Amino acid sequence: MPNIDPLTLTGTGVAGVQIPQIGLGTWPHTGQESTDMVAMAIDNGYRHIDTAQKYGNEDAVGKAVRKASVPRDELFVTTKLTNEFFGDAATVRAGIEYSLRETGLDYLDLMLIHWPNPWLKNYVQTCASLAELVDTGLIRAWGVSNFTPEHLQAVAVAGLDIPINQIQVDPLAGQPDYLAANAQHGIIVSAYSPTGRDLTLSDFPALREAAERHGKTEHQIVLRWHVQQGRIAVPRSANAKRQRENLDVFDFELSDAEITAINALDDGSRARLDADEYGH
Ligand SMILES: NC(=O)c1ccc[n+]([C@@H]2O[C@H](COP(=O)([O-])OP(=O)(O)OC[C@H]3O[C@@H](n4cnc5c(N)ncnc54)[C@H](OP(=O)(O)O)[C@@H]3O)[C@@H](O)[C@H]2O)c1
Numbered sequence: 001m002p003n004i005d006p007l008t009l010t011g012t013g014v015a016g017v018q019i020p021q022i023g024l025g026t027w028p029h030t031g032q033e034s035t036d037m038v039a040m041a042i043d044n045g046y047r048h049i050d051t052a053q054k055y056g057n058e059d060a061v062g063k064a065v066r067k068a069s070v071p072r073d074e075l076f077v078t079t080k081l082t083n084e085f086f087g088d089a090a091t092v093r094a095g096i097e098y099s100l101r102e103t104g105l106d107y108l109d110l111m112l113i114h115w116p117n118p119w120l121k122n123y124v125q126t127c128a129s130l131a132e133l134v135d136t137g138l139i140r141a142w143g144v145s146n147f148t149p150e151h152l153q154a155v156a157v158a159g160l161d162i163p164i165n166q167i168q169v170d171p172l173a174g175q176p177d178y179l180a181a182n183a184q185h186g187i188i189v190s191a192y193s194p195t196g197r198d199l200t201l202s203d204f205p206a207l208r209e210a211a212e213r214h215g216k217t218e219h220q221i222v223l224r225w226h227v228q229q230g231r232i233a234v235p236r237s238a239n240a241k242r243q244r245e246n247l248d249v250f251d252f253e254l255s256d257a258e259i260t261a262i263n264a265l266d267d268g269s270r271a272r273l274d275a276d277e278y279g280h
Contacts, residue, residue: 007188007232009110009141011163013131017141019110019164020076021227022247023048025192025236030057037238038064042075044243050166050192050234052080052114053099054280062103077105078234080114080145080166081130082280086122092129096138107138112145112166115279123151124158131160145192146275149181156185164188167271169231170196171204171222174266190232193272195222206261214252217245224249225262 006018024041026034026049034057038049042064051061058079065075085095099108111130116123123144130142143164144151155162165182169175169191182189201207201218210221219235223246226233235246254262 007230009143009163009188011131011141011143011161011187012159013134014141014163017109017163018076019141019188019232020046020048021232022046022223022249023050023076023078023190023232023234024243025234026051026057026061027055027236029060029236029238030055031060033238034060035064039067040240041243042068042070044240045247046243047074048076048078048232048234050078051103053082053085053095053102054080054114058099058102059104062105066104072105076109077103078110078112079103079108080112081126082114083117083120086113086117086120086126087129088125089129089132092126093133093136093138096133100138107140109139110141110143110164111139112143112164113147115146116144116148116151116275117279118151118276123147124155124160127155127160127162128158146271146273146279148275149178151275152181152185152187161185162187164190164232166190166192166232166234168193169226170194170199171201171207171225171262171265172196172199172267173269173271174263175270176263176266188230188232190234191226192234194226194233194235195219204265206258206265210254210258210262213258214254216249216252220245220249221254221262224252224254225259228254228259
C-alpha cells in the first residue's frame, strides 16, 4: 500500500511534527480570491496550506483557516519569513508575531526562512533564532527555503539540524545534486512549483505513458513521483476539480522503472531564481 501517512519533521528544537505530504500553494492569489481558494481546498480535504509574508495573502489565508469547519489542530499552516525579520531572537520573534497578526492565528505550524539572502550574512543566526523560538509555542517547527548545498553546509557547521528545505523541484529541474545534499543532511525536501508551473506535462512521453497505465493525469503522476520519493509538494490550484485531483495521489504506486524514466527528464536546469543573487 502506498504511504499516505504524513512525514515527520525533526531537527534542532523540533522533536517530531507531522506534516501532510501535499499542501496547497497559495501564491499569487490574494484577498477574497485567496480566502475562497483556501476554503475550497479545506472542503476538498487539504490539511496543509503554504503561504508567506511576501505573498501578501497571510490575512486571506488566515481568514479561511479561522472560518474552516475543520479544527485548527487538524490544519497545518506554513509561512515564510522575509529578511526584515532576520537576525537575533527578538527580531525573528517580531517576524513571527507579524505573521500571527496577519493570519489572526494563535500559532503557526511551520515558519521557513524564505530566501537565505547570503549578502546579509545572518541566515545562520536566523536559523538559530527560529530553533530557539519553537519553545515559545508561537511556531511548532522551523525550516528554510531556497537554501543551496553551500547554505545547508554553513548551517550544519554551526551545529544546527534543519528539519525541512522548500526548493523548486519539477521533472525538468530535478536538481539531483541538491536533493542528494538535503538527504545527506537528513533534511526533508518540500517541492515548490512541483508540477513545473507552466509546463505542458502531456508533452513528455514518460509522464503521458505512466498516466495512461495508471488511469491518472500527468499532474497526478508528477505529484506521486514527489511523494513516493519522500518529498512534500505544494501544488497550487484555484480550481475545485484540479485541487481534488492533486490530492488524489495516494492510491497507486509508480514502478522503479517509471520513477527512473521521470528522473531522466531532468535537463540540468536550476531553479528559476538564483538564491545567491535573489532574495527578500
Ligand atoms: N519558497 C518559494 O520561494 C516559492 C517559490 C514559488 C512558489 N512557491 C509555492 O509553491 C506553490 C506552487 O508553485 P507554483 O504556483 O509556482 O506552480 P505549480 O503548483 O507547479 O503550478 C500551478 C499552475 O498549475 C495549474 N494546475 C494545478 N493543478 C493542475 C492540474 N491538476 N491540471 C492542470 N493544471 C493544474 C494551476 O492552474 P489552476 O489554478 O487554474 O488549476 C497553476 O496555473 C506556490 O503557490 C507557492 O505557495 C514557493
